[in-house]
Amino acid sequence: MSLTLFAVLLPFVAAIFIPLLYKWLRSVHTGWFVFVIPLVLFGYFLTFIPDVMNGNYYYHSISWVPTLGMDFSVFIDGWGLLFALLITGIGFLVVLYSIYYLDKKREALHNFYVYLLLFMGAMLGVVLSDNILVLYVFWEITSLSSMLLISYWYKREASIEGAQKSTLITVFGGFTMLGGIALLSIITGTLSIQEMIAQADTAVNHPYFLAAMILILVGAFTKSAQFPFHIWLPDAMEAPTPVSAYLHSATMVKAGIYLVARFTPFFGGTAEWFWILSSFGLITLLYGSLSAVRQKDLKSILAFSTISQLGMIMSLLGIGSAALYFDVPNEIYTGAVLAAVFHLFNHATFKGSLFMAAGIVDHETGTRDIRKLGGLMTIMPATFTISVIGAASMAGLPPFNGFLSKEKFFMALTDVTEYSIFSIESAAIWFPIVGWIASIFTFLYCAIFVFRTFGGKFKPDNFSKHVHEAPIGMLISPIILVTIVVIVGIFPNIISPVLLEPAIASIMQGVPQDHPAFNVDIYHWHGWELELFMTIAVVVLGSLLYATMRKWENFSIYQRERDPVNGLYDYGLKGLVSSSKGVTKLQMTGRLKDYLSFISVFLILLVMYTMFKFDAFGLNLAGMSEITVYEAILVLFFIVSVLAIPFIQQRVAAVAVLGFVGFYIALFFVIFRAPDVAMTQLLVETVVVILFMLAFYHLPGLRKEKDKPTFAFPRVMISVAVGITVTAVALGANAYQQGHDLIPISNYQVENSADLAGGYNVVNVVLVDYRGLDTVLELLVLGIAALAVVTLVKLRMKEGEDL
Amino acid sequence: MSMKWKTNNLLFIHITRVTAFLILALSIYLFFAGHNNPGGGFIGGLMLATSILLLYLTFDRRKINKMLPMNYANWIGAGILISLLTGLIGTIVGKPYLTQFFDYFTLPFFGEFELTTAVLFDFGIYLGVGGSALIIILAIAEDT
Amino acid sequence: MGFQFLINILIMLLWASLQQSYHSSDLLIGFVIGAIAVYFLRGALNESYYMKKVWALVKLIGLFIKELVLANYDMVKIVLNPRLKKDVKPGIIAVPTTLKYDWEITVLSMLVTLTPGTLTMDYSLDARTLYIHSMHVDDRQKVIDDITNSFERAIREVGE
Amino acid sequence: MIEILISIFIIGGCLLSLIGSLGIIRLKDIYGRMHAATKSATLGVILIIIGTFITFMGRGTLLFSLFFTILFVFLTAPVAAMIISRSAHRIGVELWENTQFDELHDSYPEELKPERDNSKAEEISTR
Amino acid sequence: MELLMSISIGVLFMVGTYLLLSKSIIRVVMGLLLLSHGAHLLLLTMAGLKQGMPALVDRYDQAFTDPLPQALILTAIVISFGMTSFSLAIAYRTYKFHKTDNLDELRGSNDD
Amino acid sequence: MFELVMDIGLIILSISVGLCLIRALIGPTTSDRIVALDSFGLNLIGLICIIMIQQDSTAYVEVTMIIGILAFIGSVALAKFLERGVVIDRDSH
Amino acid sequence: MTNLVLLPLLIPVIMGAVLIFFSKNEKAQKIISGITMIALLIGSITLFIAVAVNGTLVMELGDWQPPYGIPLVIDRLAAFMLLVSAIVATSTLFFAFKTISPIRSRYFFYPFFFFLLTGINGSFMTGDLFNLFVFFEVMLISSYILMAHGSTNFQLRETFKYFVINLFASMLFLAGVAYIYAATGTLNFAHLGVRVAELGQDNILNVIAVLFIVVFGIKGGLFPLYFWLPRAYTGPPTAIAALFGGLLTKVGLYAIIRMFTVVFNHDPDFTHTVLLVMAAFTMILGVLGAVASYNYKSILAYHCISQYGYIMMGFSIFSPIAIAGAIYFIAHHSIVKTALFQFAGVTEKITGTSDLKKMGGVISSHPWLAWLFFITAMSLAGIPPLAGFFAKYPLVLGGLEEGNYIVVAVALFVGLLTLYSMIKIMKFVYWGKAKHDEERQKISVRKLLYSVAPLVILTVVIGFGAEPVLQFTTEIADEILDPTIYITSVLGE
Numbered sequence A: 001m002s003l004t005l006f007a008v009l010l011p012f013v014a015a016i017f018i019p020l021l022y023k024w025l026r027s028v029h030t031g032w033f034v035f036v037i038p039l040v041l042f043g044y045f046l047t048f049i050p051d052v053m054n055g056n057y058y059y060h061s062i063s064w065v066p067t068l069g070m071d072f073s074v075f076i077d078g079w080g081l082l083f084a085l086l087i088t089g090i091g092f093l094v095v096l097y098s099i100y101y102l103d104k105k106r107e108a109l110h111n112f113y114v115y116l117l118l119f120m121g122a123m124l125g126v127v128l129s130d131n132i133l134v135l136y137v138f139w140e141i142t143s144l145s146s147m148l149l150i151s152y153w154y155k156r157e158a159s160i161e162g163a164q165k166s167t168l169i170t171v172f173g174g175f176t177m178l179g180g181i182a183l184l185s186i187i188t189g190t191l192s193i194q195e196m197i198a199q200a201d202t203a204v205n206h207p208y209f210l211a212a213m214i215l216i217l218v219g220a221f222t223k224s225a226q227f228p229f230h231i232w233l234p235d236a237m238e239a240p241t242p243v244s245a246y247l248h249s250a251t252m253v254k255a256g257i258y259l260v261a262r263f264t265p266f267f268g269g270t271a272e273w274f275w276i277l278s279s280f281g282l283i284t285l286l287y288g289s290l291s292a293v294r295q296k297d298l299k300s301i302l303a304f305s306t307i308s309q310l311g312m313i314m315s316l317l318g319i320g321s322a323a324l325y326f327d328v329p330n331e332i333y334t335g336a337v338l339a340a341v342f343h344l345f346n347h348a349t350f351k352g353s354l355f356m357a358a359g360i361v362d363h364e365t366g367t368r369d370i371r372k373l374g375g376l377m378t379i380m381p382a383t384f385t386i387s388v389i390g391a392a393s394m395a396g397l398p399p400f401n402g403f404l405s406k407e408k409f410f411m412a413l414t415d416v417t418e419y420s421i422f423s424i425e426s427a428a429i430w431f432p433i434v435g436w437i438a439s440i441f442t443f444l445y446c447a448i449f450v451f452r453t454f455g456g457k458f459k460p461d462n463f464s465k466h467v468h469e470a471p472i473g474m475l476i477s478p479i480i481l482v483t484i485v486v487i488v489g490i491f492p493n494i495i496s497p498v499l500l501e502p503a504i505a506s507i508m509q510g511v512p513q514d515h516p517a518f519n520v521d522i523y524h525w526h527g528w529e530l531e532l533f534m535t536i537a538v539v540v541l542g543s544l545l546y547a548t549m550r551k552w553e554n555f556s557i558y559q560r561e562r563d564p565v566n567g568l569y570d571y572g573l574k575g576l577v578s579s580s581k582g583v584t585k586l587q588m589t590g591r592l593k594d595y596l597s598f599i600s601v602f603l604i605l606l607v608m609y610t611m612f613k614f615d616a617f618g619l620n621l622a623g624m625s626e627i628t629v630y631e632a633i634l635v636l637f638f639i640v641s642v643l644a645i646p647f648i649q650q651r652v653a654a655v656a657v658l659g660f661v662g663f664y665i666a667l668f669f670v671i672f673r674a675p676d677v678a679m680t681q682l683l684v685e686t687v688v689v690i691l692f693m694l695a696f697y698h699l700p701g702l703r704k705e706k707d708k709p710t711f712a713f714p715r716v717m718i719s720v721a722v723g724i725t726v727t728a729v730a731l732g733a734n735a736y737q738q739g740h741d742l743i744p745i746s747n748y749q750v751e752n753s754a755d756l757a758g759g760y761n762v763v764n765v766v767l768v769d770y771r772g773l774d775t776v777l778e779l780l781v782l783g784i785a786a787l788a789v790v791t792l793v794k795l796r797m798k799e800g801e802d803l
Numbered sequence B: 001m002s003m004k005w006k007t008n009n010l011l012f013i014h015i016t017r018v019t020a021f022l023i024l025a026l027s028i029y030l031f032f033a034g035h036n037n038p039g040g041g042f043i044g045g046l047m048l049a050t051s052i053l054l055l056y057l058t059f060d061r062r063k064i065n066k067m068l069p070m071n072y073a074n075w076i077g078a079g080i081l082i083s084l085l086t087g088l089i090g091t092i093v094g095k096p097y098l099t100q101f102f103d104y105f106t107l108p109f110f111g112e113f114e115l116t117t118a119v120l121f122d123f124g125i126y127l128g129v130g131g132s133a134l135i136i137i138l139a140i141a142e143d144t
Numbered sequence C: 001m002g003f004q005f006l007i008n009i010l011i012m013l014l015w016a017s018l019q020q021s022y023h024s025s026d027l028l029i030g031f032v033i034g035a036i037a038v039y040f041l042r043g044a045l046n047e048s049y050y051m052k053k054v055w056a057l058v059k060l061i062g063l064f065i066k067e068l069v070l071a072n073y074d075m076v077k078i079v080l081n082p083r084l085k086k087d088v089k090p091g092i093i094a095v096p097t098t099l100k101y102d103w104e105i106t107v108l109s110m111l112v113t114l115t116p117g118t119l120t121m122d123y124s125l126d127a128r129t130l131y132i133h134s135m136h137v138d139d140r141q142k143v144i145d146d147i148t149n150s151f152e153r154a155i156r157e158v159g160e
Numbered sequence D: 001m002i003e004i005l006i007s008i009f010i011i012g013g014c015l016l017s018l019i020g021s022l023g024i025i026r027l028k029d030i031y032g033r034m035h036a037a038t039k040s041a042t043l044g045v046i047l048i049i050i051g052t053f054i055t056f057m058g059r060g061t062l063l064f065s066l067f068f069t070i071l072f073v074f075l076t077a078p079v080a081a082m083i084i085s086r087s088a089h090r091i092g093v094e095l096w097e098n099t100q101f102d103e104l105h106d107s108y109p110e111e112l113k114p115e116r117d118n119s120k121a122e123e124i125s126t127r
Numbered sequence E: 001m002e003l004l005m006s007i008s009i010g011v012l013f014m015v016g017t018y019l020l021l022s023k024s025i026i027r028v029v030m031g032l033l034l035l036s037h038g039a040h041l042l043l044l045t046m047a048g049l050k051q052g053m054p055a056l057v058d059r060y061d062q063a064f065t066d067p068l069p070q071a072l073i074l075t076a077i078v079i080s081f082g083m084t085s086f087s088l089a090i091a092y093r094t095y096k097f098h099k100t101d102n103l104d105e106l107r108g109s110n111d112d
Numbered sequence F: 001m002f003e004l005v006m007d008i009g010l011i012i013l014s015i016s017v018g019l020c021l022i023r024a025l026i027g028p029t030t031s032d033r034i035v036a037l038d039s040f041g042l043n044l045i046g047l048i049c050i051i052m053i054q055q056d057s058t059a060y061v062e063v064t065m066i067i068g069i070l071a072f073i074g075s076v077a078l079a080k081f082l083e084r085g086v087v088i089d090r091d092s093h
Numbered sequence G: 001m002t003n004l005v006l007l008p009l010l011i012p013v014i015m016g017a018v019l020i021f022f023s024k025n026e027k028a029q030k031i032i033s034g035i036t037m038i039a040l041l042i043g044s045i046t047l048f049i050a051v052a053v054n055g056t057l058v059m060e061l062g063d064w065q066p067p068y069g070i071p072l073v074i075d076r077l078a079a080f081m082l083l084v085s086a087i088v089a090t091s092t093l094f095f096a097f098k099t100i101s102p103i104r105s106r107y108f109f110y111p112f113f114f115f116l117l118t119g120i121n122g123s124f125m126t127g128d129l130f131n132l133f134v135f136f137e138v139m140l141i142s143s144y145i146l147m148a149h150g151s152t153n154f155q156l157r158e159t160f161k162y163f164v165i166n167l168f169a170s171m172l173f174l175a176g177v178a179y180i181y182a183a184t185g186t187l188n189f190a191h192l193g194v195r196v197a198e199l200g201q202d203n204i205l206n207v208i209a210v211l212f213i214v215v216f217g218i219k220g221g222l223f224p225l226y227f228w229l230p231r232a233y234t235g236p237p238t239a240i241a242a243l244f245g246g247l248l249t250k251v252g253l254y255a256i257i258r259m260f261t262v263v264f265n266h267d268p269d270f271t272h273t274v275l276l277v278m279a280a281f282t283m284i285l286g287v288l289g290a291v292a293s294y295n296y297k298s299i300l301a302y303h304c305i306s307q308y309g310y311i312m313m314g315f316s317i318f319s320p321i322a323i324a325g326a327i328y329f330i331a332h333h334s335i336v337k338t339a340l341f342q343f344a345g346v347t348e349k350i351t352g353t354s355d356l357k358k359m360g361g362v363i364s365s366h367p368w369l370a371w372l373f374f375i376t377a378m379s380l381a382g383i384p385p386l387a388g389f390f391a392k393y394p395l396v397l398g399g400l401e402e403g404n405y406i407v408v409a410v411a412l413f414v415g416l417l418t419l420y421s422m423i424k425i426m427k428f429v430y431w432g433k434a435k436h437d438e439e440r441q442k443i444s445v446r447k448l449l450y451s452v453a454p455l456v457i458l459t460v461v462i463g464f465g466a467e468p469v470l471q472f473t474t475e476i477a478d479e480i481l482d483p484t485i486y487i488t489s490v491l492g493e
């Protein structure tokens, strides 16, 4: 196994040892052991940079489940490497942060870190797997570990609910995606993403192409919290803050982005891909930013902010995909992709720091409610600084990295108006407008986040504990992140050739690498372009809104914190449960007669339908044996006696008539030359009659039966139909038999019974020799029944007496 | 039972004494006859049960239980085992399971007769069926 | 012991007749099986009986067959009689018997049942009174006398 | 010749059986029907069996075992008749209105004397 | 004859089903009994009726009726016997402990 | 001719059996039905005997014996249940 | 060599009969049972290997050449099923040792257990239709009594319904045997295959085919025939519920697979479409029952139904990959469902109830239990890389390949609902605040987990190590899709 493969598996392997380390070395915070792993991996992945920068990629594969085409293959190109570095880089920062955030005495650290490592490994697997099915495997593990982390404080109702919601939604997406994956494998005959991309030209004409696209996108959208699937993300904030910082802003939620970008070479260049991504992205962007403004909880603000930013990246990928429509792309089209990749990176840094800051506030004050917070600026200056930088970057203010990517974003949106493909003409104008409005609100919630927490008056009564600045250990990680925010903001081109260009190259595959469009050169000053005016307007209008906040914060729409889309989820879930109950109650009535009715009706319909469909009715009177007078009389009386049974109201009488019926049947067996059967029938019938009598000792008399009028007629109909069905098939089978002259296997048995088995009574020879197994088993059945009766009669236990 | 009928069952008892034995003999006969004539383990076994049942019908449980202190559950086990194990005879000589063997022998006085493993097999059935039928009847009857 | 022997013989005959062959071997096997059966169920037999008067038995059987035929003639008359209500006057009567042995009473009650117009329904607890349903009880005493004079006497002859 | 004899036996037996069944239908109470069942049906079946025996004798088979059927019938018919009629009487099955007297009823202990009512007959014993 | 038997079998299945749809436990058990009769007769009827002698091959030198279905029926009868015994036992035990033989009252609550 | 006689015999017995059945159905008491069942058994023996003649087969001799025994046992069990409410007594009565 | 075939049949039945004699000695019964079970497991493994290496083993019972006698036929499918059966049974038996009350052993609990196993194993092995009926009855009568064992009110009531419905099905089975014997004159599967091929599967033969769908559908818990199942599986002792949930109903499905590959394989457009529609409804209605229920065992029982739907779906898609998936699914589900029922039992021991709403916080007092459950539950929901995923994906892939979009959509949706109800259990039972008192929190269940932990490990192992299993099930699929293989190994060339 190559080292790279092991790198992906390392977190999983480590996870196995965590509980042991936790148990044996209680005095050391378990996080320290964990910390090493992402750190080492980060270092390891850094070593790939030179190679990848040069446009190479790393590929290694071992076979796992070849029957399904699953190879455990590691594929490292620019796009994957960017993610791997994010995962491990943010990873060790988060672990470091968590060491101070989670108390080693009170918290179940072994669980926490196992989940975290599970996630880390899975996430690496997602971004480094070339085999889409293996990617899917890791994809679901990320959902699962996310669930476990959200439910980490499993005694809290909200944690559990949040975990459930996030899992249901993301796994819904996952399962949908699985369908898409299957379609992809059918379309292309491979599970390797790179091999699929190689077939992109022909695949587009495949009838499954669009379906596969939509299914894959549903998976990506749920994971990346795109409207209307976004609702799980705010509820996921119940997880410990390190988790929110890591999974729910920096990494996992970007898995959808990763996937969309990864598949852009395959699906990109089509109108559907363009429209779906850009419109869902923009809606999410707008919706997220509008919603974030309403939130009163610091982490909720950040959650909606994340949703909004993810929407933004998604829309950029959509816009950028247009590049693939053309054989020769130009900068207009690739710019969006650059913006997407760049913002993805930036978002990880500033959002990570903001989450950590929010966590610190929560940790030190015991609350995240902005209505209670305020005036922390002086008490927690470091945290304040971190928050200001992070928020400013998020709001798109210079000189931070967020400003740069936001500018690129505006540029991409305005460029769309110049497109002339995908019948975009009339709609294009909405792109910049929506983006711009969303940015205003982004500015606004950033302001709320910072000033409501750190500005204003400090109200000590609101807090249950003494408030002070966080320990330095907790501050290190966010400080590192804001440092990156600042440095990249000032010197963006540090990362652009190293990380961004290779990533874009991966996404824009099929486009010549030396094309000028790939020259990623990020600069601050574009001149007085439209984008700059847009930014200025954002700041002005945003400030204005914040200033007038007192006026509009009493609007009811502002008061309503809970996302109305949740109503859909709640309604859906409630509806699911209640309709399940309804459906189940309808069929699982607990009444035997209902069950038998359903079964019988199904039997009748299915058999009769088949009879008609295959014209299987038949009646061959000529081939039948003759009917003598006395037989006719016997049969007539027999039928009468059978028909009479339901009408008999005395139980002993009913049994007597049953005895008649049984004896009649024995007589039929005689008439039809079956002496052994006749004897058995007689004996059994008599014993059964006696058994009835024995049981009657305990049973009540028969009552007159009164069916509900709604059941009386169906009951008769069902019974009659069952009878007719049996008879019709019997006659059909008989006619069929007459029509085909087959020699039954019993001929052999008759011919060889005396010579080969030494018996003249062929029936007995069949029983003890030809079909001896049947016979001993039938004895077994009878014996079991006998022991069963004994058990039923003698053993009586109470409910719950044992397990 | 609320009713306390005192009954003299003279006729019934006397007749049962005769018929029960006849049925028992018939049962044995039917068992042996089975291979060549109607009958066999099942029928014989059920007849066996019937003859004992008749005793129970005529007399009472206490009396018959004392007279025939049988553990019918063991009959079942034994019956099943006999039938199953007879089948193994074949495997010893390399034939498939449940292979039955037979041969004709001549003994002075008795004349020619047939020995067959099938009879042994059938005896298991006989025993098991008889035991089963009886245990069923008695279990329900005793539940008072 | 004789009673047991009788059963034994019966079983032997049954065996042989079932075999439809009456060679000595079959009879022997039948006898052995009978002996086994008797031994097996000996607990139910606690009385002894010595077969004595075969002739008396034959006479009894003759009487019985005669009565049986008469009974059926009687039955045909009753069943085919259009004026049932006028001609048939049934009743249940207590018939005391002077027979001593249980087996005698057994046989008596069987014969009563199979012969004209009468049917044994019950015994008194000491079994010395038979309750008989008769189809013709115009003369109660005549019914009783018929039974005591014909059957009881014939049975007693066999018994002594 | 032998066929005529057989035919007489068989048809006679059949007719007797029929008489028995007719009696079961026609007679007015269970006790009367019991007479019909035990007498006619018994002799009827015996005649048929004898006819059958002769038939097979003519064909070269001595079916002595048929006589065991006769034996069984002889032995059991009176017992069945007795037990059935006694049980009917004890649970209070009505007697035909023509019945002259019922000395059996008189012999019953007072507390057990059943009410004569067909509709209640079955319930009495099984409550 | 096969026609008559087929009809009889249909009647057995019909009445059997009708009884199965009853509320009364004991009628259900009777229904099962009738169904098993129907099934056994069907086995016999389907092999063809009255063609040849009983399959006792030492006595006659002629056609024999098909012995295989007879063996199957024999097996089936014994199995049915076991099942009927079981059904009676469970029927009366159910009645005894639930104090009702009305199957409509034996529905059980919806969430247990 | 002989065949015809047998056929007639069978028809008569079939009707006879039917009459028993009618009694079993109309009752009115269970005891009546038991009588009918008992008699039915006897008729059945007759039927089988004639069928034996017709089929020229002795295969059913044992069947007739068994019917004789079983009709008896069945009737007795039913009657005993009617009378005593139990089929098998616990103690001597 | 061929005598190996006898082991899965004779070991349980002979030892079951022997155990009858020891009904008064609990300890002896346990020792004998334990040894027997292990012998059976070893026997099944040996047989499995033998068949995997050498191909189909046939024993012509009574030395009668097929189709005149009854053959025991172990092809790869049967060997696989036998192995699964032995594994599941071993786990349940050892679970039973520790959970069932000693009084049960006096009432033939262990004999019934082994007889049930006899019926199940025999059904897998037999090459004869009527013999299959008889094995079914052995299995069913054992299941009836095991279901009612202990005779609580609930058990009696639900067993009665189960019993009646299944007996009804058995009668239809007999009717089917009668019809098919009339139409073809044979009962041997292979011979039936030959004759149906000769006759052409239309006319009455298709009618008989659908009749068997109904018959086996009832036993196999398919829509709309499964009504007996959910409550019947919640009443009996846990060990038994586990065995039922894991194994019993599979026999019905197995019978469908056998019947509709060897015999009725000529008109899949009709028969397999019927099955596919039934499968879809089975999946969805089963899982809805689970969604609606708040009883631990009942949820599991309803899931059984929906999982049977999956298995049938895989089979009725009738492509090699889908069938391979379906057979893998059988193994997966047997293992997982047996484990889940045992978890339900263990949890009940701790909390004293199986009502979800009365439980909570079990994870804090019994973390191992909760984690083992969690892994198993996720496997059930088809979360990779556990076995459930590898069971589900081939069905999805196969379904889409054959153009059965709707049923694939249903399958995926049902998977989601499965996850939902597994999380529901997690939520109500293991997470949340503890509702069981101090005393109960101290109950040690470690010993109970010994018998189930191997199953959990197995679901992980055959997940990660899916390849050999899938390879084998693919071989099975190829084998059963070519009925001539079966036919020639039974009847010769």
Ligand code: NA
Binding pocket: G287, G302, G303, G304, G306, G307, G414, G418
């Ligand atoms: Na499910």
Ligand code: NA
Binding pocket: G380, G381, G382, G414, G415, G416, G418, G419
């Ligand atoms: Na599922």
